[in-house]
Amino acid sequence: MKILVCIKQVADLESRFQVASGQTWFNETDLAFRLNEYDEFAVEAAVQLKEQTGGDLTVISVGPARASEALKKALAMGADQAVHVLEDQQLESFQTAQVIFEQIKAQGYDLIFTGMQSSDKGSGQVGLLLGEMLKINSVSCVVAFKYDGRIEVERELEGGLRAKLKLATPALVTCQLGLNQPRYPTLPNIMKAKKKPKSEVTSPAPASRLQVVALGPPPKAGAAELIEGDLLAQVSKVVAILKEHKLA
Amino acid sequence: MDFGLNEEQKLVQATVRQMAQEQVRPKAAATDKNHAIPPETLPQLAELGLWGSYIPEEDGGSGLDYLSYILSVEALSAACASTGVLLAAHASLGCDPIHRSGTKEQKAKWLAPLCKGEKIGCFLLTEPGAGSDVASLKTRYLEQDDHYELTGSKQFITNGGYLGTGVVFATSDPSLGHKGISAFILDLKSPGVTLLKNEEKMGIRGSFTSAFALDQVKIPKDQLLGAPHQGFAIAMETLDGGRISISAQALGIAQEALDLALNYSTERQQFGKPIGQFQAIRFKLADMAAALESARLMTYKAAWLKNQHQESAQVSAMAKLLASKAAQFCTDEALQIHGGYGYSAEYPLERLYRDAKITEIYEGTSEIQRIVIAKGLEKG
Numbered sequence: 001m002k003i004l005v006c007i008k009q010v011a012d013l014e015s016r017f018q019v020a021s022g023q024t025w026f027n028e029t030d031l032a033f034r035l036n037e038y039d040e041f042a043v044e045a046a047v048q049l050k051e052q053t054g055g056d057l058t059v060i061s062v063g064p065a066r067a068s069e070a071l072k073k074a075l076a077m078g079a080d081q082a083v084h085v086l087e088d089q090q091l092e093s094f095q096t097a098q099v100i101f102e103q104i105k106a107q108g109y110d111l112i113f114t115g116m117q118s119s120d121k122g123s124g125q126v127g128l129l130l131g132e133m134l135k136i137n138s139v140s141c142v143v144a145f146k147y148d149g150r151i152e153v154e155r156e157l158e159g160g161l162r163a164k165l166k167l168a169t170p171a172l173v174t175c176q177l178g179l180n181q182p183r184y185p186t187l188p189n190i191m192k193a194k195k196k197p198k199s200e201v202t203s204p205a206p207a208s209r210l211q212v213v214a215l216g217p218p219p220k221a222g223a224a225e226l227i228e229g230d231l232l233a234q235v236s237k238v239v240a241i242l243k244e245h246k247l248a
Numbered sequence: 249m250d251f252g253l254n255e256e257q258k259l260v261q262a263t264v265r266q267m268a269q270e271q272v273r274p275k276a277a278a279t280d281k282n283h284a285i286p287p288e289t290l291p292q293l294a295e296l297g298l299w300g301s302y303i304p305e306e307d308g309g310s311g312l313d314y315l316s317y318i319l320s321v322e323a324l325s326a327a328c329a330s331t332g333v334l335l336a337a338h339a340s341l342g343c344d345p346i347h348r349s350g351t352k353e354q355k356a357k358w359l360a361p362l363c364k365g366e367k368i369g370c371f372l373l374t375e376p377g378a379g380s381d382v383a384s385l386k387t388r389y390l391e392q393d394d395h396y397e398l399t400g401s402k403q404f405i406t407n408g409g410y411l412g413t414g415v416v417f418a419t420s421d422p423s424l425g426h427k428g429i430s431a432f433i434l435d436l437k438s439p440g441v442t443l444l445k446n447e448e449k450m451g452i453r454g455s456f457t458s459a460f461a462l463d464q465v466k467i468p469k470d471q472l473l474g475a476p477h478q479g480f481a482i483a484m485e486t487l488d489g490g491r492i493s494i495s496a497q498a499l500g501i502a503q504e505a506l507d508l509a510l511n512y513s514t515e516r517q518q519f520g521k522p523i524g525q526f527q528a529i530r531f532k533l534a535d536m537a538a539a540l541e542s543a544r545l546m547t548y549k550a551a552w553l554k555n556q557h558q559e560s561a562q563v564s565a566m567a568k569l570l571a572s573k574a575a576q577f578c579t580d581e582a583l584q585i586h587g588g589y590g591y592s593a594e595y596p597l598e599r600l601y602r603d604a605k606i607t608e609i610y611e612g613t614s615e616i617q618r619i620v621i622a623k624g625l626e627k628g
Contacts, residue, residue: 034262068255069255069258069259072255072256072259073259073262076259184263184266184267184295184296185259185263186295186296186297186310187260187263187264187296187297187298187300187301187310187311187312187316187320188297188300188305188310188311189297190256190259190260190263191256191305191310191311191312192311193256193259194255194256226515226517228517
């Protein structure tokens with residue numbers, strides 16, 4: 001089985017984001033970067049499938065030089081080889097999907113995993129667009145995954161419902177948080193990851209169909225109030241606030 | 249010069265940090281209170297490959313570079329100082345001398361199980377009457393036909409309570425001073441080895457600090473480590489490395505104290521604003537950050553040198569002196585910033601404060617570090 005997992009390196013959400021006036025992306029200096037959390041579930045699902053069926057697992061990422069760290073993590077978690085499409089620009093979803101499509105269209109992957117969305121832009125589109133470009137089955141927001149010749153997944157719906165679906169390969173699956181328990185890469189595997197094949201390629205992105213006009217924090221709403229004191233005092237304060245706003 | 253970490257180092261740091269924050273940190277207060285590291289922590293360290301640290305893969309280790317190992321001890325110690333020293337003593341004091349001075353057969357028999365965490369490593373040098381003055385140790389060994397026989401006592405042995413594998417030092421003749429000392433690999437479950445007690449301590453309470461009586465302990469000849477009477481050199485080289493790992497433990501404690509203080513100073517309101525807006529607090533935070541960062545640079549330099557096989561006793565001693573001082577200073581100031589809450593056992597500061605103190609004492613007191621540094625000056 002040929003398996004692909006698409007990942008993105010994103011800024012750690014605990015970073016302090018600063019956007020210079022007139023800019024449409026935050027200043028990346030001094031920020032810490034990590035493998036997109038959703039993609040960790042995708043990598044884990046892909047590694048588990050590889051362990052189950054054997055086969056070959058490739059990881060791909062589109063991003064600047066630093067994204068190599070995220071690829072290294074996926075290799076340490078169990079991917080066999082990595083493809084790094086070097087791209088310094090901030091691409092929109094369609095552009096990213098198109099760039100990945102150009103790299104993989106001739107590869108005939110049986111299963112492609114992506115995160116449901118990236119934690120920095122959150123469009124949730126790259127996986128599904130890629131599925132459409134490849135003209136294969138796609139299913140999003142997956143919280144359970146099984147494979148026994150066919151794919152069986154569960155999707156998380158609004159209102160706490162879960163839909164169970166079956167579909168045939170080739171297919172693309174976008175992974176929701178909680179799909180599995182992403183493993184820690186072991187230290188020996190981290191050291192071994194540097195010996196795994198990793199190719200760097202460039203691929204011109206198509207023109208963007210969107211224009212980002214501005215980026216910034218939302219206007220400040222009312223300030224949060226910290227409730228302090230012992231437990232009883234805190235509870236009394238919360239009850240008073242709820243009553244004041246006619247919520248209790 | 250390049251002060252950046254490489255990809256593997258960053259990934260090791262992030263991985264150990266994540267594991268430590270998720271699995272170890274929530275149990276740090278209980279570890280202190282119960283005077284024991286929870287038993288489930290040991291297999292968790294094994295799963296990650298931490299026990300194998302910087303020992304090469306061909307010897308059964310995890311093959312980390314030395315700085316990655318140091319980053320691991322730092323990340324683990326930020327979560328729990330007792331768990332940090334469990335790894336530091338195991339790797340730097342238990343595994344390191346066998347790795348450096350052991351034969352191929354000794355490595356296969358003793359080092360490989362240590363690297364898997366099947367045995368926990370320790371280092372039996374200190375005695376009731378021989379602390380900083382190592383050469384005055386009294387544990388004697390007699391050479392017999394097919395074995396050595398050791399008799400004496402050992403004290404303050406970190407990780408001793410696990411009864412794993414130790415490197416033990418003894419003299420053939422106390423009048424020879426440091427020239428009479430040999431090193432041996434010891435299975436702590438051997439007949440004649442008696443665990444007298446695990447000390448009750450001010451800090452790092454989850455860590456075993458054990459006292460042993462050795463009564464005619466038979467050690468097979470093939471467990472002599474290095475050459476006869478090479479023990480003092482083995483001990484000193486081991487401690488040079490051990491000091492870097494204790495520096496890393498100190499960095500972890502100091503970082504945790506700074507993080508907690510920073511967090512508290514933005515949340516705690518007095519006189520109508522967060523206390524972090526008062527210069528008195530800001531200056532404390534600035535001094536803590538500067539002390540921590542300078543100690544970190546020195547520690548990483550010592551680790552980098554060791555990785556290049558350019559170990560420097562002087563640089564390691566400087567790292568240990570600075571880092572333990574930073575840990576003591578940062579925990580003290582962080583506790584002060586927390587005021588009454590810092591003194592309360594409901595907050596972690598009083599534990600960090602107690603944990604920090606040991607870093608100025610073990611693997612050479614700060615006074616011993618100064619002696620090592622000054623000796624280095626004379627050579628130059």
